[in-house]
Every structure is written in structure tokens, then in C-alpha cells.
Amino acid sequence: MPEAATPEVPGQATTDAGNRPLVVLIGPPAAGKTRTGKRVARALAVPFIDTDRVIAAEHGPIPAIFAERGEAAFRALEADAVDAALRQRAVVALGGGAVMTPSVAAALRGHPVVLLTVSAEAAADRLDAESRPLVRDGIGAWESLVAQRMPTYTALATAAWDTSSQPLDRVAAEIAEWARDRAAAAGGS
Numbered sequence: 444m445p446e447a448a449t450p451e452v453p454g455q456a457t458t459d460a461g462n463r464p465l466v467v468l469i470g471p472p473a474a475g476k477t478r479t480g481k482r483v484a485r486a487l488a489v490p491f492i493d494t495d496r497v498i499a500a501e502h503g504p505i506p507a508i509f510a511e512r513g514e515a516a517f518r519a520l521e522a523d524a525v526d527a528a529l530r531q532r533a534v535v536a537l538g539g540g541a542v543m544t545p546s547v548a549a550a551l552r553g554h555p556v557v558l559l560t561v562s563a564e565a566a567a568d569r570l571d572a573e574s575r576p577l578v579r580d581g582i583g584a585w586e587s588l589v590a591q592r593m594p595t596y597t598a599l600a601t602a603a604w605d606t607s608s609q610p611l612d613r614v615a616a617e618i619a620e621w622a623r624d625r626a627a628a629a630g631g632s
């Protein structure tokens with residue numbers, strides 16, 4: 444898929460073409476976006492931005508935002524965090540449900556979007572209900588969320604990796620190599 448061109452508006456500063464993510468990770472809760480993303484960023488020597496962590500740092504713990512302000516308020520904060528992250532030369536990990544916000548899905552167009560998947564069996568071993576309010580009821584809730592979201596995840600993804608049985612370090616190394624090849628093919632460094 445071709446990169447989206449940066450529009451040039453006469454008389455206005457144009458966006459630096461380098462100010463965009465090298466990789467944007469999407470996928471279900473517990474797929475490994477945060478852990479893998481950190482390693483990919485380290486391998487590419489760029490900052491790592493996790494939109495869940497940005498929101499928590501600015502507004503407090505995510506479960507409390509859901510409980511006190513509701514999901515719609517969380518999604519609005521998340522859309523703002525994604526918008527800011529997509530202007531950085533970084534590896535960016537999105538929250539599991541971010542892509543279901545239409546403005547977020549639209550903003551991802553033209554970016555190198557990597558989908559991480561995980562089987563229900565592997566996810567069940569990884570789920571930490573306290574920190575994931577939408578999957579508090581366990582793997583059944585996770586499975587129905589993922590079934591609803593998978594068409595959106597796959598439609599937005601430029602590439603995908605399954606993390607169910609591949610070690611974190613190998614998944615991260617492969618994604619970093621993919622990002623390097625992609626940047627080289629596009630004439631970047």
C-alpha cells in the first residue's frame with residue numbers, strides 16, 4: 444500500500460515526513476502490543492509510545508476512567524492520544540479497542556500498521572482482569588470482543604504476526620526487520 448503523501452500547503456509549514464511512526468501496533472487485549480512494541484522500538488532506536496500509558500499518565504488508571512467517566516469519555520481521550528502519537532517518529536502501540544473509533548481507524552490510513560494476534564487459549568493465560576476492564580468477565584468476553592473487532596483489525600493491517608507461540612523477542616525482531624526493509628524501500632534510512 445503506498446504511503447499517504449504529506450500535503451503541501453503554500454504559506455504554511457509542512458509536516459516533517461520523518462514525524463510519523465515506523466510501526467503502529469494494533470490487536471486484541473493481551474496480544475502483546477505493549478511488550479512487543481517496547482522491543483521493536485529498542486531495535487529501531489526510536490521512542491516507544493503506548494497510548495494506554497499516555498492516557499494513564501495524564502488522566503489516571505484506565506479502570507478508574509471507565510468506572511468514573513464511562514467508556515465514551517475514555518474513547519475521546521484515546522482518540523486524542525492516538526492523534527498525537529501518529530505525529531511522532533516512534534513505535535506506537537494502540538489500546539485494543541482504539542481502532543473501533545472511526546476517526547482513529549481513518550487516521551491509520553497510510554501508516555505501517557502491524558496487527559498482533561493471539562489464540563484464545565494463549566490469551567486466557569495472559570489476561571489480567573483488573574487492568575483490562577472490558578475483559579473482566581474472562582476469556583468468553585475476550586472472545587466476543589475479538590470476534591466483533593477482527594474484521595476491523597484485518598482491514599487496517601499492513602502486516603500481521605501471531606504471538607500465541609512465538610517468543611516475544613523473535614516477534615519483535617521480525618517486526619523490526621520488516622519496518623527497516625519498508626523504510627529502505629521507501630527511500631528512508
Ligand SMILES: Nc1ncnc2c1ncn2[C@@H]1O[C@H](COP(=O)(O)OP(=O)(O)OP(=O)(O)O)[C@@H](O)[C@H]1O
Nearest residue numbers: 471472473474475476477478539569606609610611
Ligand atoms: N510472544 C509472546 N509470548 C508469550 N507471552 C507474551 C508474548 N507477547 C506478550 N506476552 C505476554 O502477554 C501479556 C500481555 O502482553 P501486553 O501487555 O504486551 O499485551 P497488550 O496487547 O499490550 O494488551 P492490552 O491491549 O491490554 O494493552 C504479558 O504478560 C506479556 O508478557
Ligand SMILES: O=C(O)C1=C[C@@H](O)[C@@H](O)[C@H](O)C1
Nearest residue numbers: 472495538539540575576577
Ligand atoms: O480492548 C479494549 O477496548 C481496551 C484495551 C486496553 O488496551 C485499554 O485501552 C482499555 O482497557 C480498553
Ligand SMILES: [Mg+2]
Nearest residue numbers: 476477495536
Ligand atoms: Mg498494552
